[in-house]
Every structure is written in structure tokens, then in C-alpha cells.
Amino acid sequence: MKKHPLYIGVMAGLLSLTATLPLQAANQTVAPTTLNQPSRQQEAIESKIQNLLAQMSIQEKIGQLALRDWGTFDASDMKSIKQAVREGRVGGFLNVNFSSVDKNAFEELQRIAVEESPLGVPLLFGQDVIHGYETIFPIPLGQAASWNPELIKNGARVAAQEASADGIRWTFAPMIDISRDPRWGRIAETLGEDPYLTSTLGVAMVEGFQSGNLADPTSLAACGKHFAGYGAAEGGRDYNSAYIPERLLRDIYLPPFKASIDAGMQSIMSTYSTLNDVPGTGSPFLFKQVLREEWGFDGFVVSDWNAVMEMVPHGFARDAKHAATLAANAGIDMEMHTDTYEQFLPQLMDEGQFSEAQLDTAVANILRVKLRLDLWNHPYPRAKSKAERAQIIRNDQFRDTAKAAAKETFVLLKNDNRVLPLKKGQSVAVIGPLADAAHDQLGTWIYNGDKKHSRTLLPALREMVGDTGEILYAAGLDYSRDTRTRGFKAAIKAAKKADVVLFVGGEEAILSGEGHSRGDIRLPGAQAELVAELSKTGKPLAMVLMAGRPLQLDQTLQQADAVMMAWHPGTMGGPALADVLYGETSPSGRLPLSWPVGAGQIPIYYNHLATGRPASEDNYTRIEKIGREVFQHQPGNSSNLLDYGHKPLFPFGYGLTYSEFEYSDLELSDTTLDANGQLTVSATITNTGKTAATETAQLYVRDQVGSVSRPVRELKGFERLTLEPGESRQVNFSLKASQLAFHNTDMEAVIEPGEFRVWIAPNAESGLEAGFTLR
Numbered sequence: 001m002k003k004h005p006l007y008i009g010v011m012a013g014l015l016s017l018t019a020t021l022p023l024q025a026a027n028q029t030v031a032p033t034t035l036n037q038p039s040r041q042q043e044a045i046e047s048k049i050q051n052l053l054a055q056m057s058i059q060e061k062i063g064q065l066a067l068r069d070w071g072t073f074d075a076s077d078m079k080s081i082k083q084a085v086r087e088g089r090v091g092g093f094l095n096v097n098f099s100s101v102d103k104n105a106f107e108e109l110q111r112i113a114v115e116e117s118p119l120g121v122p123l124l125f126g127q128d129v130i131h132g133y134e135t136i137f138p139i140p141l142g143q144a145a146s147w148n149p150e151l152i153k154n155g156a157r158v159a160a161q162e163a164s165a166d167g168i169r170w171t172f173a174p175m176i177d178i179s180r181d182p183r184w185g186r187i188a189e190t191l192g193e194d195p196y197l198t199s200t201l202g203v204a205m206v207e208g209f210q211s212g213n214l215a216d217p218t219s220l221a222a223c224g225k226h227f228a229g230y231g232a233a234e235g236g237r238d239y240n241s242a243y244i245p246e247r248l249l250r251d252i253y254l255p256p257f258k259a260s261i262d263a264g265m266q267s268i269m270s271t272y273s274t275l276n277d278v279p280g281t282g283s284p285f286l287f288k289q290v291l292r293e294e295w296g297f298d299g300f301v302v303s304d305w306n307a308v309m310e311m312v313p314h315g316f317a318r319d320a321k322h323a324a325t326l327a328a329n330a331g332i333d334m335e336m337h338t339d340t341y342e343q344f345l346p347q348l349m350d351e352g353q354f355s356e357a358q359l360d361t362a363v364a365n366i367l368r369v370k371l372r373l374d375l376w377n378h379p380y381p382r383a384k385s386k387a388e389r390a391q392i393i394r395n396d397q398f399r400d401t402a403k404a405a406a407k408e409t410f411v412l413l414k415n416d417n418r419v420l421p422l423k424k425g426q427s428v429a430v431i432g433p434l435a436d437a438a439h440d441q442l443g444t445w446i447y448n449g450d451k452k453h454s455r456t457l458l459p460a461l462r463e464m465v466g467d468t469g470e471i472l473y474a475a476g477l478d479y480s481r482d483t484r485t486r487g488f489k490a491a492i493k494a495a496k497k498a499d500v501v502l503f504v505g506g507e508e509a510i511l512s513g514e515g516h517s518r519g520d521i522r523l524p525g526a527q528a529e530l531v532a533e534l535s536k537t538g539k540p541l542a543m544v545l546m547a548g549r550p551l552q553l554d555q556t557l558q559q560a561d562a563v564m565m566a567w568h569p570g571t572m573g574g575p576a577l578a579d580v581l582y583g584e585t586s587p588s589g590r591l592p593l594s595w596p597v598g599a600g601q602i603p604i605y606y607n608h609l610a611t612g613r614p615a616s617e618d619n620y621t622r623i624e625k626i627g628r629e630v631f632q633h634q635p636g637n638s639s640n641l642l643d644y645g646h647k648p649l650f651p652f653g654y655g656l657t658y659s660e661f662e663y664s665d666l667e668l669s670d671t672t673l674d675a676n677g678q679l680t681v682s683a684t685i686t687n688t689g690k691t692a693a694t695e696t697a698q699l700y701v702r703d704q705v706g707s708v709s710r711p712v713r714e715l716k717g718f719e720r721l722t723l724e725p726g727e728s729r730q731v732n733f734s735l736k737a738s739q740l741a742f743h744n745t746d747m748e749a750v751i752e753p754g755e756f757r758v759w760i761a762p763n764a765e766s767g768l769e770a771g772f773t774l775r
């Protein structure tokens with residue numbers, strides 16, 4: 001088959017290339033990360049690095065590779081911690097929770113590093129600032145549902161300004177693992193299932209954290225994690241094996257990392273898990289070949305927490321010394337938490353198992369980022385006093401930004417009889433365990449978030465309607481897993497009294513996040529029972545779900561007239577929800593993943609292959625319709641599940657608004673496309689409803705025939721359009737031929753001539769369709 005290789009190996013044999021990235025033409029040669037730094041500045045940094053290396057002892061060099069937390073030390077022994085810093089044996093600290101530990105202790109450690117350590121190299125303080133620091137934004141999966149890069153960038157900027165006030169200059173975000181498994185608790189921390197969306201939003205997060213100028217004291221160096229394949233944990237069990245064929249790895253799992261690195265991301269974290277039987281933390285393929293040789297990454301690589309030592313239980317390393325050898329030789333520059341490098345690198349160097357040149361490279365990678373952050377000039381917390389801190393942390397503007405962000409993350413899944421928006425004057429029975437759950441609405445990963453600053457939905461609704469008594473409240477259940485039905489009576493009583501019932505349920509924060517996977521993704525506790533009871537009252541029933549993952553809804557979906565997914569919406573979740581529920585703004589979120597009918601359907605994702613026997617509604621029989629003892633082939637043989645069907649409950653990209661949109665006039669600027677060319681794909685979108693609302697138009701393609709089977713659809717672009725009632729606008733997507741690239745079986749990124757289908761669509765299952773030929 002004729003093919004157009006996209007790259008010619010610049011360093012012959014070294015470059016096997018990744019697929020097209022949304023923000024960069026695929027046929028650009030890969031340049032080392034520069035983050036807009038003028039080359040003179042870069043040269044100055046490189047010469048400072050050489051200067052420092054020339055003066056450093058082996059111990060100080062190894063010290064730069066040490067990322068410590070209190071767990072590595074005896075935390076009560078501050079004296080020995082200070083001594084380690086004084087001797088240059090520590091490069092940085094992680095997750096020092098500034099609100100619970102004496103902040104001065106850290107300033108003091110930095111002072112010792114700067115003033116008393118042999119070369120005065122500042123410490124780097126890192127933290128999991130994942131979706132906000134003290135002002136908590138919606139969980140990343142929720143932010144992804146906004147499909148709004150600007151919103152994500154703004155959120156990261158707020159987080160960076162707050163965290164840097166306390167001296168943090170490095171965050172362990174963005175998490176850009178692709179996940180196709182909502183059982184996996186950490187899906188809450190991802191940006192969804194799609195490489196294009198994750199790349200685009202991951203880049204936005206990097207830009208927000210790093211601000212385009214790392215030397216700005218409000219910048220945090222970003223860290224893409226977890227390299228690579230962590231999101232494919234088998235069965236959704238966290239930390240479990242990932243099996244990803246290299247082609248799929250390069251087409252689906254790696255592009256977000258490449259895109260973020262091209263946008264200047266400064267660090268990468270290794271995965272704990274094995275990828276194709278090799279622990280990521282010991283994989284020269286990932287770190288030496290892909291990251292350094294193919295992509296030219298010049299930041300640093302950090303192991304995940306304890307991941308070096310976990311190569312022992314993985315059965316990959318014999319002992320700590322072997323683990324250090326494997327990690328160091330794989331290209332892990334910095335060791336998080338454990339101290340195998342400190343213990344064993346000198347010996348490994350004596351034995352010739354690791355060289356000083358390798359050590360220098362690792363140290364240089366770390367110093368480069370420290371220098372780019374200009375830590376020498378800004379080593380201390382940005383806030384110099386309590387008063388200055390108070391002006392920065394949780395200030396009104398940041399809280400407003402968090403509220404504005406949350407408003408765009410809600411996905412309206414169903415809205416029969418226009419139950420939503422709520423109308424003022426209606427009495428509303430607010431029921432459910434999450435209507436007033438200040439802690440749980442914050443979601444996973446909140447080191448510094450505190451429920452005392454949360455604004456929950458219940459008071460926000462009361463504030464919205466004023467002192468009218470329109471809001472009745474009976475939780476019914478105390479928390480999401482509550483199985484006691486003693487509160488049902490009061491809840492039903494309130495429901496009967498009200499014009500409309502608003503059930504607010506889902507999952508507590510602790511049910512998603514690291515190590516918190518579920519095999520059963522139904523509403524926990526007695527929530528489904530409570531909803532069933534409420535529906536029996538015959539009152540219109542709207543449901544708001546807060547959760548770190550899509551949930552199996554079963555009959556609850558039929559019982560509720562309206563369903564809005566609110567994820568875990570963060571500090572300002574309550575007022576944001578109240579605004580959207582009362583229609584001050586129309587919901588505009590879109591699913592960043594396919595919402596399964598049930599856990600047994602997982603993995604289910606929109607960009608799957610067709611199979612030789614694609615299912616459709618008329619080529620198989622649902623389980624309830626199959627007769628007894630019928631002939632083997634009678635129910636039909638196609639790729640489906642008899643009970644769950646072949647489609648997700650809601651497709652990727654799906655979401656309703658309070659209005660309706662019509663797509664028309666799909667046009668292509670040409671019906672053929674050259675290998676170096678581009679097409680414009682346009683359509684007209686009209687708001688045919690009665691309310692202003694935001695539609696997200698999505699561009700999908702399908703490569704009809706390839707040297708490998710190609711996905712039924714792939715997202716290649718999207719645009720959010722806010723339209724007044726009756727207003728029409730044209731969307732114009734430019735589609736470059738290079739965006740049609742994929743990896744062939746020789747792992748070359750190629751575009752192959754042939755027929756393509758293209759859609760402009762409101763989600764991955766519908767839309768206007770046309771075709772073109774790639775020559």
C-alpha cells in the first residue's frame with residue numbers, strides 16, 4: 001500500500017514517530033523543549049549547569065536526584081533533615097502540607113539549602129496541585145467536560161498563583177493518562193478517553209501552570225503523568241498491569257504527553273505499573289528511546305512515589321540495589337520518596353553499572369528546570385506575610401473563576417418535559433446525601449482544600465430564591481453509601497409537599513481517586529431505592545449527580561425526568577449549580593468519555609474498531625426477547641451484549657442544553673486532499689430553541705481502509721459556540737492531512753491515501769457526514 005511517511009529520521013534509526021498532534025503539524029521536526037526561551041538565555045542556563053556540575057561532589061550530585069517527603073525521614077527528627085539539606089543530600093521535597101506543618105520549617109530548610117549547602121542550590125518543593133490548591137476547582141474529569149481549554153488554563157493559573165504563594169513551584173499535574181475504564185478510581189483525575197481532547201486540554205493546563213514564563217515566580221513547573229499506560233490498569237484495579245500494543249500506545253496513549261512536551265512541559269512522572277510486563281519505572285524504551293531520543297525532551301523525569309522500590313514486588317528487581325540500577329539506567333532522573341539512589345549509586349558507579357556521565361545528565365536535567373524556574377532569585381514563598389498570603393489565597397476573584405469554571409462542567413444527560421431549569425415560584429424538595437456535602441463536593445486530591453470554604457448547593461438554592469420557603473430539605477440518606485432507610489419518610493413527605501423534587505446524590509469523594517476503584521459502579525447505598533420511592537410520588541424528579549466517574553444508572557434513569565452530571569464540582573460547586581439549575585446559564589458540558597450502560601460493558605469507547613460483525617439495532621435480539629430453546633443463530637451474531645446492547649448509555653461528546661441546535665450545510669472546501677494539504681470542513685449551527693446556549697460542534701473522521709484497521713471515528717477538532725435563540729453561525733474546521741496520521745505495523749507515523757468520512761457532529765454517534773479522498 002502506498003504511504004506517506006511523515007518524518008524522515010533526522011538521526012537515522014532513532015526516530016520512530018508519534019501520530020499527529022492537535023497543536024502541531026506532524027511533519028515538523030521535533031525540537032527540544034524551549035518554552036519560548038531565547039536561545040541566549042538557554043545558553044546561559046546550560047553554562048550555569050556545567051559550572052555547577054564542575055564544582056559538585058558525587059554526593060551532592062546524587063542529592064539533586066533525591067525528592068524526599070517526611071516518610072523518607074523520621075519526621076520528628078528535624079535536626080537530621082536539616083543536616084541532610086545542609087550537606088546537599090536533598091534536591092527537593094514533596095507534598096509538604098503547608099497548612100498542617102509549621103511553614104517556617106520549610107522556609108528554614110530552603111534557607112539552609114541556599115545559604116549553608118555547599119553550592120547553595122535551592123530546593124524544589126512539589127505538590128499534587130491537581131485541581132486547585134485552596135480554591136478547589138472541579139475534578140479534572142469534570143473540567144474536561146467543559147471542552148474549554150481557556151477555562152482549564154485559567155484554573156491552573158489560579159492554582160499556580162495560590163501554590164506559589166506558599167513556595168511550591170512544581171505540581172504533579174496534568175494527569176494525561178487515557179482511560180477507558182470508569183471502574184478505575186483515578187479516571188476522576190484524567191481528562192477522559194480521547195487523545196485529541198486530552199492533548200488539547202492537557203496543553204491548556206500546562207500553559208496555565210507554567211504561564212508561558214517559568215521564571216515568573218507565580219509559575220509552577222508542570223509534570224505529565226504517568227508515563228505510560230497507567231490508565232489502562234487491568235480490570236480497573238489501580239496499580240495493575242497494562243497491556244497496550246505499541247501501535248495503540250503510540251496512537252492513543254502517548255500523544256497527550258508529546259503535545260504537552262511540545263508546549264513546554266518540564267517534567268514527566270513514571271508509572272507505577274507494568275506496561276507490557278516491564279514496570280514503567282524500569283523501561284528504557286519509554287524514557288530513553290521515546291522521551292529523549294524520539295521527542296528530544298530536555299526536562300526531568302521523576303519516579304512515582306515508591307515506584308523504584310515497587311519494582312521488587314513486581315518481580316522485576318531482585319532488591320533495592322537492583323531497583324536503583326534499573327531505574328537509573330532507564331532514565332529516571334529523580335527518585336521520589338525512597339532513597340535507593342543515595343544508597344547505591346556510588347557503589348554502582350564503582351562497579352561500572354552506572355557512569356558519572358549518566359549521573360551528570362540526570363543532574364543537568366533537574367538543574368535545568370530549577371534554573372528555568374529562577375529558583376535562585378525566588379527560592380522562598382511568594383507571600384511574605386500572613387496578610388500578603390490572605391490577599392492571594394482564596395481571594396474573591398479566584399473563587400469567581402472557580403464558580404465560572406464549575407458552571408461549564410455540568411452535563412445535562414436527560415431533560416424530559418423540561419423539568420429543568422427550575423422555575424422561581426415552584427417549591428422544590430431538595431433530597432439526597434450530596435446536597436449539603438461540603439467535603440465530598442471537593443472530590444479527590446485535595447491536600448490544601450478545606451470543606452470549611454466550600455459553598456454547597458442547599459444554601460445556594462435558598463439564596464437563589466430568597467426568603468420564600470420554596471426550598472424544602474430532607475437528606476433522606478446521610479452519605480452516599482448510607483443503607484439506612486430511616487430518613488426516607490421525611491424525604492417522601494417533603495417530596496409530596498413540593499412542586500418538584502431535586503435529588504442530589506452520587507458518590508462521596510473517597511470513592512474515586514488513587515487506589516479507590518469500584519467493580520460495581522451503581523449508585524452506592526440505598527440511593528436507588530430512595531429515588532424509586534421519590535418517583536412513586538409522581539412529582540417531577542430532577543437528579544444531580546456528583547461523582548468521580550460515570551455511574552451505572554439502571555432504572556433510576558427512567559425514574560428521573562432530568563439528570564445532570566456535576567462531577568465533584570469543587571469549592572464553588574453549590575452556587576455554580578444553583579445558577580445552572582435555575583437557568584441563569586444553560587448547561588454546556590459534554591461527556592469526555594463514553595458513559596456505560598453498566599460495568600459489564602467496560603471498556604467501551606467511541607474510537608473503537610469496527611469488528612467484522614458490527615452490531616446495529618436490527619442484527620441481534622435483546623435478551624428479554626429471545627425465545628426459549630431457539631436455534632443457535634436465531635438471536636443474531638454481531639458484536640454486542642444481549643443485555644446491554646452495543647452502545648454506551650450516552651456517547652462521547654454528548655450533552656444537552658436548555659435549547660436545541662440544528663446542524664446544516666456541511667461543506668468541504670475540496671473533495672480531495674494532498675498529503676501536504678488541508679481541507680476546510682464547515683457547517684452551519686443554528687440555535688432553534690428559546691434560550692441562549694452553548695453548543696460544542698465536533699469534527700470527526702474515519703479512515704475507511706488502512707494497512708491496519710482504523711477506528712470508526714476519531715475526534716480531530718471542536719468548537720464551542722454560544723448562540724442566541726434563532727442565531728446561526730458557521731463553524732470552519734481546518735483539517736490537515738497530517739492529522740490523519742497513524743502508526744503502521746512498522747511503528748512509522750504515516751498517512752495513507754484513500755477514502756475518508758468526515759462528520760461535524762454534536763457527539764460521537766451522530767452528525768452531518770461527507771467524504772473526501774486523500775491522494
Ligand code: NOJ
Binds near residue numbers: 172225304305
Ligand atoms: C502517587 C500518585 O500516583 C502520583 O500521581 C502522585 O503525584 C504521587 N503519589 C505524589 O503524591
